[in-house]
Amino acid sequence: MALRDVAVVGFAQSPSVRRETSGNEVEMLMPILAEAKQQAGLKGKDIGFTVSGSCDYLAGQPFAFVSALDAVGAWPPIVESHVEMDGAFALYEAWVKLQTGEVDSALVYAFGKSSMGDLPEVLTIQLDPYCVAPLWPDAISLAALQARAYLEASGKTERDLAEVAVRSRRTAAANPKAQVRTSADAATLLATPYIASPLRAHDCPPISDGCAAIVLACGDVVKKSAMKPVWIRGIDHRIEAHGLGIRDLARSPSTKLAAEKAGVGRGRVDLAELHAPFTHQELILREALGLGGDVDVNPSGGPLAANPMMVAGLLRIGEAAARLAVGAGKRAVAHATSGPCLQQNLVCVLERD
């Protein structure tokens, strides 16, 4: 069966902030959903499929994602789904739904208010509940285990990690939606103390509140868009073994395989948006994706500059598409991850006409 061509026709995001104190999730989402639909030239009732990505542990209340549907307007009943994952994986579900031919448009959104709980501890709850979670390894400690394994295996240094942060902050300075936009040189960053060796503050993502939405379309619906359509040419996601001890943490074979299936190597890559919340993960992902030094990586600043949980992966697809739409390149790779130490990885290849 031939695949249907699916285009990104709308993208909107809130600013990423450390703590959104006035608005609840619904109030944060409403203007973003409206903006994305407006770009796509679609009204709520025109949308064929709606799917979201979020995590109830962030809000600390069961079925928080159902409450968020207030922002969509789900009456009369709509065709709707949800993944307890980053919105990028919700976008994958929307892409599959579009492939079935049942619908010609889809609204994908993601939201996360990490500020309401203790994020590193909340993330512990996603671990093996019998042998790992009771020891309460927090998300940064696990990333640090991976960073150490990577530095030892690759011969890279903490300076190489700091250079990732320096570049991320420099590019984020031009992104008004980013959270960490203060520039610093590598020497200054390396003089700061460790959080969990070998990781310092600049190696770790900020804690962010934020949300984002993408509209996908097929066929004639694409023509309604005010945004220049950006086509999804390949999309795939793969997962690693669950046990952290089984994995080679210094590499990302699941990203490599997803990249092969998505067709990353079939053409020149102009830019890449990588969901690497930690500096060393960007280096692991570059290698897995086969990206050379000529590829513009994370021109938005990436997750080191803005990391709303459950949103930051969807943001990679949106940021890459938005850049292609305004002519910043012809072909891009977007990557999203889920779980500890790059547990599960999604790769999406985007192209402008």
Add this chain to the structure above:
Amino acid sequence: MSEITNITTPIRLDYTYTAGRATQRFLLGMAEGRILGQRCPECSKVYVPPRGACPKCGVPTTDEVEVTGRGTVTTFCIVRIPSDVLSVPPPFTCAHVLLDGADLPFFALIQECPFDEVRMGMRVEAVWAPKEELAATFESIRYFRPIDEPDAPFESYKEHT
């Protein structure tokens, strides 16, 4: 060697809840003994308490509406087991109350009335906490009690049952 059939792994996470702009207005109203809702600009439904959006239309609800504490029981149940959190002894009556001018019934206790006299359509009013005990919480309304009015016809609230 005994077989391990279960383990205990305590988990505790603390959260600081963000009520949101609309619900915050409602809660601050509670502290003043007022009931504040919001109206949908498209379908004109009034939500009490408001969450900032019309879940039917998916648009922000911006117009604030104050409603009185008078309303109608749309459905109810009689609880015959003691509650860990409610101080009232069983049997007691829980109900959905649709305030006059509102389109969203909410959960309430019915008191000052024999439990077996509570019925759908019964007219009730809010009994507030003493002024000095009013706070930004739903508990500022202690309970609802009957008022001397004929029952509301079923047609007037059937959409909300």
